[in-house]
Amino acid sequence: LDRPRLSLQETHGGRCFSSFAAAALGERFDALLDPAEARxxxxxxxxxIANKDLSVHHSHLPRALEAMxxxxxxAGDARAACPENAVIGVDDAFYVxxxxxxxxWHGPISFSCAVAENPHQLASVAFGESGGWVIVCDDGTIKFDNVPSELAKVLLASQKMxxxxxxxxxxxxxxxxxxRFNDNSWTGHLVSPELNDVVNFFQASAGDVQGCSL
Incomplete structure (x- = not known):
């Protein structure tokens, strides 16, 4: 299956926009996703997809995550089975x-070491191609490896006083x-006009963008 192009969720307006390169996967995703319920x-x-009623829907996950x-x-414990944070990367990488x-989690050795050694909860996790990754901790610190040079500059700049x-x-x-920054402004590289328009639409309508997966 082709990699989905993007999924973007808005918190305050209760709306969700998604676009998939693989039509069959997109149809099932759209059928299962309830923007008012998805968390x-x-x-x-x-x-x-994990909903606020603790129901979970999934398809074509990395094998280790699927088994988990x-x-x-x-086991019958809905709360224990419901993720509150999940990221799926390429090459079977994931964090949940x-x-x-x-x-x-499963990913590059450098990622696994960074997560295992980190005492803070992770606010955001991203996986890229060729083993690249970024973690944003809830205290604002950032760790990353093997990311595009322009992204590295943005990450390093954000750590300055x-x-x-x-x-x-x-x-x-x-x-x-x-x-995405904590004031809800954003920047990017090779962002599609489609994504640009959707993010700007949400923000213009006083929406608070919660998450975007490229």
């Missing part, structure tokens, strides 16, 4: 934090990336 939306080669979700769902506080802090990072194919 976590992750897209990669497949997708994962299946085991938790079969469940509502019971348990976290699991007085700079806007980053809330979220997403990376896509061909050095594409998107960064």
């Amino acid at each position: 976590v939306v992750a897209v990669g080669r497949g997708f994962l 979700l299946t085991e938790r769902l079969e 934090r469940f509502r019971d506080g348990h976290t699991e 007085g700079s806007k802090q980053i809330s979220e990072v997403s990376m896509g194919a061909n050095t594409q990336w998107f960064v």
Whole structure:
């Protein structure tokens, strides 16, 4: 299946926009997604949707994540099986934090070491091509490896005193990336006109963009 182009969720307006390169995957995603109920939306080669009623929908996930979700769902504890944060990358990379506080991940060695050594909760995780990754901690600190040079400059600049802090990072194919700051402004590289229009529309209508997955 082709990698989805983007999924973007707005918090305050209760609306959600999504666009997929793979028509069959997109149809199922659109059928399962209820923008008023969804609390976590992750897209990669497949997708994962976690709703506020603790229901979980998913398709074509990395095998380890699929097995983990299946085991938790079969155990009958809906809260334990429902993610509160999930990111799906390429090459079976993923990060998931469940509502019971348990976290699991799979990715490059440098990513695994950074997550294991980090004492703070992760606010945002992004996986890119060729083993690239970014983590944004809830205290504002950022760690990254093997990301496009222009993105690295933005990440480093955000760590300087007085700079806007980053809330979220997403990376896509061909050095594409998107960064959202804590004041809801954003910047990016090779961002499609479609994504640009949707983000600007949400912000113009007083929406607060919660998440974007390239």
